[in-house]
Amino acid sequence: MDPLSDLLDLIELRGALYFRTSFTPPWSVAVPPLRRAARFHLAVQGRCWVAVGDKATAQLDPGDLVIIPNGAGHVLSDREGAEPVALDSVVKKSGFSGDGVLVFGGDDPVARPTQLVCGHFTFAEETRHPLFEALPDMLVVTAEMRAQNSWLDDIMRLIARRMFSGAPGSAASVKRLSEAMFVEALKACAGQAVALEGVVGALTDPRISRSLALMHRAPEAEWTIEKIAGEIGMSRSRFAELFNAMMGCAPMSYLAELRLQKAMSLLKRSPEPVQRVAAIVGYRSPAAFARAFAERYGLTPSQVRRDGAAMQIV
Missing domain, CATH: 2.60.120.280 (Regulatory protein AraC)
Structure with a gap:
């Protein structure tokens, strides 16, 4: 991906x-x-x-x-x-x-x-x-x-x-x-800002871009820094250091945000039940998913689903 x-x-x-x-x-x-x-x-x-x-x-x-x-x-x-x-x-x-x-x-x-x-x-x-x-x-x-x-x-x-x-x-x-x-x-x-150059570079770097592809392709997987580093042929410490330097955040922080954004997209666009959405994006506990989602967006998954349904009806 x-x-x-x-x-x-x-x-x-x-x-x-x-x-x-x-x-x-x-x-x-x-x-x-x-x-x-x-x-x-x-x-x-x-x-x-x-x-x-x-x-x-x-x-x-x-x-x-x-x-x-x-x-x-x-x-x-x-x-x-x-x-x-x-x-x-x-x-x-x-x-x-x-x-x-x-x-x-x-x-x-x-x-x-x-x-x-x-x-x-x-x-x-x-x-x-x-x-x-x-x-x-x-x-x-x-x-x-x-x-x-x-x-x-x-x-x-x-x-x-x-x-x-x-x-x-x-x-x-x-x-x-x-x-x-x-x-x-x-x-x-990309060269007009140091931070932008890092992120764009990450999207083309053969190792970091592959780690991003792994997370985007399967956010539900039980990823750890060690597992991702092993998939791309890097040591745990070197991968974490390079990812943070280029992306400006830690790999697991990126994955956590990605999961919640994918959940938001699914709640707005698909008919999947909330519990199913939680599983699709990698949460084993619907309650933990609801807490993380509400903390990030200020809304519960059920509220987003109801608002999305109302918009479709209108």
Whole structure:
């Protein structure tokens, strides 16, 4: 099993809300924060500045991509330090309905507008994983990086073409393409944060990635550090040390969290009884499972099952 693919299923990665912009100087827009989401902006024409508070800034040239992984509020502008207008006000003032192009800015007839493709990815509310905890305030993919990552470059080109073609079904295509873009961008930008580099490295390291695959494939197994280390041909101490260094957590802590996230996914998506879910994810005692689940999520398994059933009925 590919641990990254399994993870993306568990966190329910979804692409949503895509639109194009045409911002004419002078312009500056404040994008509000969004929980459990990663926003992105792909520059197609013109230049813009991106600022996440006083934490990080970047300049985007045509072909560059920025991802704000933690849904933080940020400012897009034609010049650094410009006073922004709230996005809601920009949308209202422009009369933008969600279709076509969001037009905003000055009225200089000869100024070249900045064209962006904007959108975001959403994650399950309960998402928790070393990969997401390792993400910096922003990830930036430059034209040079695209040239070194052909898959990512192809995806970004297709997104721009689809969004600016206006063809039926473009938005649906872009949603699927953007999910692939997010995965490839994580790999390409691994070097932009030490913690992220460690986690991405773990997903490609032949030993640690195999240990992750073992846990993802069979979370119900009675794993110990010794058993996993033996499966991948490492000593117990060396495996625990390397796993912790790359993933930022101990192997058994990772397994405990994985079991609970798989349980949450099963409770929301499957008709399996709660006791059966407990067994599927590796708990021998339903009571112990209920305690661990409630401590992690603040809800009992039965409450999640009832809420999920109610949503399906509606």
